[in-house]
Amino acid sequence: MELSEGEYEPFQVPDITQDQIRLLQSRLNSTVWPNELENVHDWSYGAPAWAVRPLVEEWANEFNWNEFLNELDQWQHYRMKIDDLLIHYVHEPSSKSDAIPIVLVHGWPSTFYEFHKIIDSLRDGTDNNQ
Structure with a gap:
């Protein structure tokens, strides 16, 4: 498409x-x-x-x-088309209704994988909500 x-x-x-x-x-x-x-x-x-x-x-x-x-x-x-480029992103919404949206942007040369160890914690929160 x-x-x-x-x-x-x-x-x-x-x-x-x-x-x-x-x-x-x-x-x-x-x-x-x-x-x-x-x-x-x-x-x-x-x-x-x-x-x-x-x-x-x-x-x-x-x-x-x-x-x-x-x-x-x-x-x-x-992926989204921005300025005629296909930009890849990961969207992991929280199940918590009061969660604050956060956007993590990596630089070049890099990829979203730089954040792979914190994606789940940011999405799900931690035991003490920190």
């Missing part, structure tokens, strides 16, 4: 098949690492291999994609 300015729609986090995960893992495990430049110990020429290797190792061999996708699926995702 083509959204008009200001319209929104529910958004489903796309599924990733086991074949896609295996292909990604295979590609990551097949990475050909470049030689490091001598006397360059910072990021002035891009991300150095020493910084990227642990991420590749994690994604290829340890990261649980299905667990992560299941976690994302627990929230209500939407």
Whole structure:
């Protein structure tokens, strides 16, 4: 569906098949690492291999994609057209009638996932209503 300015729609986090995960893992495990430049110990020429290797190792061999996708699926995702861009957001309304609405906005580069550990507590409150 083509959204008009200001319209929104529910958004489903796309599924990733086991074949896609295996292909990604295979590609990551097949990475050909470049030689490091001598006397360059910072990021002035891009991300150095020493910084990227642990991420590749994690994604290829340890990261649980299905667990992560299941976690994302627990929230209500939407997207809205704003200034001709499709903007993704999560809307988790409280069940409490006196709850104060709150909008959390992340910066760039970042995602809503920066707030994943507090979404449920903000929605449901805590035992002492703090």
